[in-house]
Amino acid sequence: MKDALQEDTPRKAWMSLLAKAPEGRAAALLDAAMTRPAFTWLRAPEIGSTMVRARAGATGAPFNLGEMTVTRCALTLATGEVGHAYIQGRRKADAQAAALIDALMQTAMADRLRGSVLNALSREMEAAKAARAAKAAATKVDFFTLARGED
Amino acid sequence: MYVAVKGGERAIENAHAWLAEERRGDTAIAELGTAQIREQLSLAVNRVMAEGSLYDPDLAALAIKQARGDLIEAIFLIRAYRTTLPRFGASLPVETGAMACDRRISATFKDLPGGQILGPTFDYTHRLLDFKLAADGEVPEAPSREAATGPVPHVTGFLNREGLIEEAPLDNTPPPDLTREPLEMPANRALRLQALTRADEGFTLGLAYSTQRGYGRNHAFVGELRIGSVPVEMEIPELGFAIEIGEVTLTECETVNQFTGSKTEPPQFTRGYGLVFGQTERKAISMALVDRALRWEELGEDNVGAPAQDAEFVLYHADNIQATGFLEHIKLPHYVDFQSELELVRKLRREATAEQMREAAE
Numbered sequence: 121m122k123d124a125l126q127e128d129t130p131r132k133a134w135m136s137l138l139a140k141a142p143e144g145r146a147a148a149l150l151d152a153a154m155t156r157p158a159f160t161w162l163r164a165p166e167i168g169s170t171m172v173r174a175r176a177g178a179t180g181a182p183f184n185l186g187e188m189t190v191t192r193c194a195l196t197l198a199t200g201e202v203g204h205a206y207i208q209g210r211r212k213a214d215a216q217a218a219a220l221i222d223a224l225m226q227t228a229m230a231d232r233l234r235g236s237v238l239n240a241l242s243r244e245m246e247a248a249k250a251a252r253a254a255k256a257a258a259t260k261v262d263f264f265t266l267a268r269g270e271d
Numbered sequence: 272m273y274v275a276v277k278g279g280e281r282a283i284e285n286a287h288a289w290l291a292e293e294r295r296g297d298t299a300i301a302e303l304g305t306a307q308i309r310e311q312l313s314l315a316v317n318r319v320m321a322e323g324s325l326y327d328p329d330l331a332a333l334a335i336k337q338a339r340g341d342l343i344e345a346i347f348l349i350r351a352y353r354t355t356l357p358r359f360g361a362s363l364p365v366e367t368g369a370m371a372c373d374r375r376i377s378a379t380f381k382d383l384p385g386g387q388i389l390g391p392t393f394d395y396t397h398r399l400l401d402f403k404l405a406a407d408g409e410v411p412e413a414p415s416r417e418a419a420t421g422p423v424p425h426v427t428g429f430l431n432r433e434g435l436i437e438e439a440p441l442d443n444t445p446p447p448d449l450t451r452e453p454l455e456m457p458a459n460r461a462l463r464l465q466a467l468t469r470a471d472e473g474f475t476l477g478l479a480y481s482t483q484r485g486y487g488r489n490h491a492f493v494g495e496l497r498i499g500s501v502p503v504e505m506e507i508p509e510l511g512f513a514i515e516i517g518e519v520t521l522t523e524c525e526t527v528n529q530f531t532g533s534k535t536e537p538p539q540f541t542r543g544y545g546l547v548f549g550q551t552e553r554k555a556i557s558m559a560l561v562d563r564a565l566r567w568e569e570l571g572e573d574n575v576g577a578p579a580q581d582a583e584f585v586l587y588h589a590d591n592i593q594a595t596g597f598l599e600h601i602k603l604p605h606y607v608d609f610q611s612e613l614e615l616v617r618k619l620r621r622e623a624t625a626e627q628m629r630e631a632a633e
Contacts, residue, residue: 135514
């Protein structure tokens with residue numbers, strides 16, 4: 121089932137974005153942008169896990185940290201494009217929307233979806249991250265010297 | 272002898288029905304939703320994810336509700352559920368250096384690049400009950416300030432530049448997995464870290480505290496403690512490249528430990544490492560201290576016989592599901608076992624009595 125698509129960097133970026141999107145958001149943006157096309161399942165949505173790994177001392181030998189839930193699926197459009205999704209959590213509807221968007225991004229619909237789905241998702245998620253980072257920044261300590269004892 | 276008995280079915284069914292009713296409590300009080308648990312008891316959710324060894328806040332919240340707030344029971348539910356999931360693969364090692372930090376502090380350097388970021392911490396609170404929380408009330412929005420962009424470097428990197436701290440050189444040995452192969456001794460560090468990150472918080476805390484009090488003392492400073500989210504990247508076989516499949520919140524603790532050198536190592540600072548799912552600071556610090564204590568052999572230190580240095584003792588007793596399973600099974604019927612014990616004690620008493628009577632007669 122290996123895809124022939126060579127230029128995987130933009131695809132990697134949109135698949136990563138879709139995997140991290142808040143629940144229901146990608147589906148809502150997709151439905152607002154267009155009517156969903158017909159498709160057939162290559163692999164119906166399936167819930168499983170991924171073992172998350174980390175490194176000892178952050179940079180050393182890898183170890184198994186624990187698992188996370190993941191939903192995956194694969195589908196093909198009537199025009200032949202194959203869409204995949206691997207997304208965090210137990211979210212079959214979101215996996216379906218993510219795989220559909222992945223497939224549609226390989227069609228002439230790509231520009232439209234980039235604007236109305238991917239860019240919108242990316243803006244929302246960056247805004248949420250920035251708001252959190254700004255709250256963290258507000259708790260940064262500004263040390264000042266009261267007195268120096270070296271007379 | 273094995274005796275099969277029946278007859279408990281109705282009692283068990285009725286006990287389950289009563290359990291459900293007691294779980295619900297007074298129906299005049301609004302029922303707790305799992306989303307409320309996920310959002311408002313998030314540190315309990317984090318502990319269940321960490322020790323259940325499955326990152327899924329919704330499932331952890333459900334488990335806490337089902338377990339009536341008994342976190343070890345909730346962890347048990349998560350561990351049981353986990354075994355039903357097909358495993359799609361393993362992620363690439365997460366990059367904690369690229370963490371979006373909610374909190375990042377160092378007890379060893381005051382003015383570190385990136386600064387001391389306190390985050391949503393209980394530290395500096397007065398530990399006085401806040402009766403305002405007993406009444407409904409809106410919480411004012413927390414203040415914001417412009418944030419610096421770019422990754423926040425690890426503190427140990429600064430000490431590395433002077434060569435004063437041991438390196439953690441890059442290594443890509445595939446790690447052993449105790450969820451697939453039984454935990455066997457000797458356990459390498461990767462296996463110990465896997466066991467410790469899912470270990471019982473209380474047990475890990477107690478062991479870590481014992482090292483501070485002198486049972487295998489290793490003079491730990493918290494070089495860095497950071498909490499935040501990191502993306503999880505996985506190679507997708509059908510695509511032939513890796514994508515981010517989600518994000519997890521982690522707590523990471525790196526300790527810097529005094530070390531006067533040994534036969535094999537020069538005097539330098541050594542390191543202990545703790546990394547745990549969720550905002551789980553006490554557990555991450557405890558894990559780092561115990562990790563460091565267990566490293567005595569590879570650093571050429573003396574085994575002083577402290578409990579925290581004994582890998583077999585630590586790792587075989589740290590899992591609260593194994594522990595509670597074995598501990599609680601003794602309340603289940605042992606009628607036959609006990610019957611044989613009873614026979615044995617009666618026999619011994621008969622013999623002892625007979626002996627006494629014989630001595631008295633002589």
